[in-house]
Amino acid sequence: MNVNELNALRAKMHKQFINRQPANDTTAMFYVGIGENGITKDAKALLNALIETVAEKYSNNALAMFDANLAKGVKVVNGKGEKYYENATTSEVAAIVDESL
Amino acid sequence: MYRTHILVCGGTGCTSNKSFKIVEELHKQLTERNLNDEVKVITTGCFGLCAKGPIMVVYPEGTFYHSVKAEDVTEIIETHVIGGKPVDRLLHRENDGTVVDSLKDTEFMKKQVRLALRNCGVIDPENIEEYIGRDGYQALAKVLTQMTPQDVIDTILASGLRGRGGAGFPTGLKWKFAKASEGPVKYVCCNADEGDPGAFMDRSVLEGDPHVVIEAMAIAAYAIGSNQGYVYIRAEYPIAVQRLQKAINQAKEYGMLGKNIFGTGFDFDLEIRLGAGAFVCGEETALMTSIEGKRGEPRPRPPFPAIKGLFGKPTILNNVETYANVPQIILKGAEWFSSIGTEKSKGTKVFALGGKIVNTGLVEVPMGTTLREVVYEIGGGIPGGKKFKAAQTGGPSGGCIPVEHLDVPIDYDNLIAIGSMMGSGGLIVMDEDNCMVDIAKFFLEFTVDESCGKCTPCRIGNKRLLELLTKVTEGTATLEDLDKMEELCYYIKANSLCGLGQTAPNPVLSTLRYFRDEYVAHVVDKTCPAGVCKKLLKYSIDKEKCIGCGMCAKKCPAEAISRTDYTAPGHKLASMAIDSEKCVKCGACISTCKFGAVKKG
The missing domain is CATH 3.40.30.10 (Glutaredoxin)
Structure with missing residues (x-):
């Protein structure tokens, strides 16, 4: 293996650690609301889109998860405060992440 | 994802x-x-x-x-x-x-800062790609492509990293000496013998992050001009051995070990050598003798291993935890590492907390953290609300730290100043129910058992010391024996061939320094204040509290309890009494009695 291959593997594996690290004060938290209904197909798609987009940004300071205390939509909590996207869809994820990171 | x-x-x-x-x-x-x-x-x-x-x-x-x-x-x-x-x-x-x-x-x-343990509990240690995903082998790549061997040594020197195996020798200095030694063949060794009772720091690094040791050893090899390394790991660590071997195999497969690493022309190979259960093989020269296939016995120094070590060649030997710090020092810089810790003890230290403490386990704290913080905040305090008595650091080579030194910042020099030592990181907490004479005896029994026997001061001296200590615990010693013990301790320390013998008397000296009153109680009063030393224990029954139920007599395996003629006021049955000649001090009576009538002391 040469150094370029090492770096490529590192970048690939780095994405695997998205969502596998403890939060700190500056971590951007993305919550996908699932309410009392549990995880639906739409909620899953929304979360997957968030994780993929965060990974593409190579962010190592963002976490995305379901939130049973949130009825629907996406809530973002970061250093700028808190913002709620009540009717967030997968097509809006890129913009939400851009705004939040 | x-x-x-x-x-x-x-x-x-x-x-x-x-x-x-x-x-x-x-x-x-x-x-x-x-x-x-x-x-x-x-x-x-x-x-x-x-x-x-x-x-x-x-x-x-x-x-x-x-x-x-x-x-x-x-x-x-x-x-x-x-x-x-x-x-x-x-x-x-x-x-x-x-x-x-x-x-x-x-x-x-x-309060923990996990540097050596940064990947433990985070990655799958059996997957090299997870290690790479956490910047693994980036330091090796940097070293081989951007740094000269002297740059590496200068960085490690500037970081202030000291050996984590116990002695605290500056790591960069050791590598510098080995680099300066002449000869085409040099060796890099890792001491994973970890013989101190209760210590499991190195085991945890090898089980949780084996690649960090491989990477660091390759970096060290480049720095000193070596192409071959050995990890000497105790056979009693089967999970660590298995994970390390798997990691070595993967590293070879991915080209991090072997020929022409990263296409730079640098070759480095690594093998495991298993220890066979001898504490003395944690001593550097005995370890090397063992790798050579001989009985693990230390050799006189000088010459030091950096000049003449394994197979007579210049060799560096570092502890697992020492190596675990190296890649991050290379990546983040010496200044980053030296900003953590105290003036003369940089970085963090991993401790294995054991004994009378709520949170037994593995902790990593910046040098300079006090023992009080480790015991009461991180460790959760003493179970059952008992009083802290002492903490043993450095295992059989170390000493105890009493309550008056709870607020001493833990670092290499401070611990030596108060009669203990850092050691490899075992930290055994003791409470009011521990007998410090018995603790000293426990550690000395261990070192007497583990002595290789090569030099007289250790082989005979420690055995004689143990005999004197045993007399104290059995109530047959005199005050002159205490003086004799102390004199013998200093003689053994000054004249033993290796660190095992030189440090074996430390628990005795340390407990004599801080708990002399317990020794005197054993010798003069023939009592063990903590109620531990069996031969000094006497079980008795308070005839006023005893209701005469006879349950203790039924449980006594030695038929040492019988009924007296005395009936306490308010009781219907006569009290019981213990015949101390027959009593075997098993404690069955005290655990049986529901009325608190049985006393030990």
């Missing part, structure tokens, strides 16, 4: 508590529920809070579950993974009952 990561501790402690069954059940249920694409299960190294194992951490929430069993998996998946809510009954509660759902927020973790 996975939305949920379930990390299960696969360290020796949790494994012996069947954490592997939790992993099996997780895999089974996730497959049944078709969640394998969304949820990843990772068996990691030690999280550190061994007292609460088996440990599970679920990300992204970072939820910390303790004492998990395989039977809990269904609830965890249904309630947490699918339902999005934590399983409350498995969450950690502090001493005051506060629920803490994240491991990093526990009192145990808050």
Whole structure:
């Protein structure tokens, strides 16, 4: 293996650690609301889109998860405060992440 | 990419508590529920809070579950993974009952800084790609492509890294001496023998992050001009041995070991050598003698191993934890590392907390952290509200730290100044029920047993010292014996061939320094204040409290208890009494009596 291959593997594996690290004060938290209904197909798609987009940004300071205390939509909590996207869809994820990171 | 990561501790402690069954059940249920694409299960190294194992951490929430069993998996998946809510009954509660759902927020973790342990509890130690994903082998790449060997040594010197195996010798200086030695053949060795009773720091690094040692040894080899390394690891660590061997195989497969690493022309190979259960083989020259295939016995120094070591060639030998710090020093710089710790002791230290402490386990704190913080904040204090008496650091080579030194910042020099030493990191806490004479005897029995026998001061001197100490615990010593012991200690320290003999008297000297009153009580009053030394114990029955039920007599295996003629006022039956000639001091009577009538002392 040469150094370029090492770096490529590192970048690939780095994405695997998205969502596998403890939060700190500056971590951007993305919550996908699932309410009392549990995880639906739409909620899953929304979360997957968030994780993929965060990974593409190579962010190592963002976490995305379901939130049973949130009825629907996406809530973002970061250093700028808190913002709620009540009717967030997968097509809006890129913009939400851009705004939040 | 996975939305949920379930990390299960696969360290020796949790494994012996069947954490592997939790992993099996997780895999089974996730497959049944078709969640394998969304949820990843990772068996990691030690999280550190061994007292609460088996440990599970679920990300992204970072939820910390303790004492998990395989039977809990269904609830965890249904309630947490699918339902999005934590399983409350498995969450950690502090001493005051506060629920803490994240491991990093526990009192145990808050003050810790995990550098050597940075990947333990985070990555799958059996997957080199996970190590690479956490910047693994980046330091080696940097060293081989951007730094000269002298640059590497200068960096390690500037960082202030000192050996974590016990002696605290500057690592950069050791490498500098070896680099300056002439000859085409040099060796890089790793001391993973970890013989101190109660110590498991190195074991945890090898089980949880074996690649960090491989990478660091390759860096060291480049620095000194070596192409061959050996890891000497005790055979009593089967999980660590297996994971390290797997890591070496993977490193070879990926080209991090072997010929022409990263296409730079640098070759380095690494092999494991198993120890065979001798404490003395943790001593550097005995370790090398053992690798050479001979009986593990130390050699006189000089010449020091950096000049003439393994197979007569220049050799460096560093401890596992020392190596675990190297890659990050290379990547983040010497200044970063030297900004942590105290003036003369940089970085962090891993301690294995054991003994009379609530949170037994593995901790890593910046040098300069006080013993009080380690014991009471991180360690959770003494169980049962008992009083702290002392903490033994440095294992059989170390000494005890009494309550008056609880606020001394822990570093190499401060511990030596108060009669102890850092050692490899074993930290055994003792409370009011421990007898310090008995503790000294425990450690001395160990070192007498482990002495290789090569030099007279250790072989004969420590044995004679043990005989004197045994007299103290049996109530047959005199005050002159205490003076004799002290004199003998200094003679053994000054004249033994190696560190085992030179440090074996330390527990005796240390306890004589701080707990002389206990020694005097044993010698003059013929009593053991802590009620431990059997020959000085006397069990008796308070005839006023005894109601004469006779249960103690029924339990006594030596028929040493019989009824007296005396009936206490208000009682119907005559009191019992113990014949101390027959009594074997098993304690069955005291644990049987519900009326507190049996006394020990």
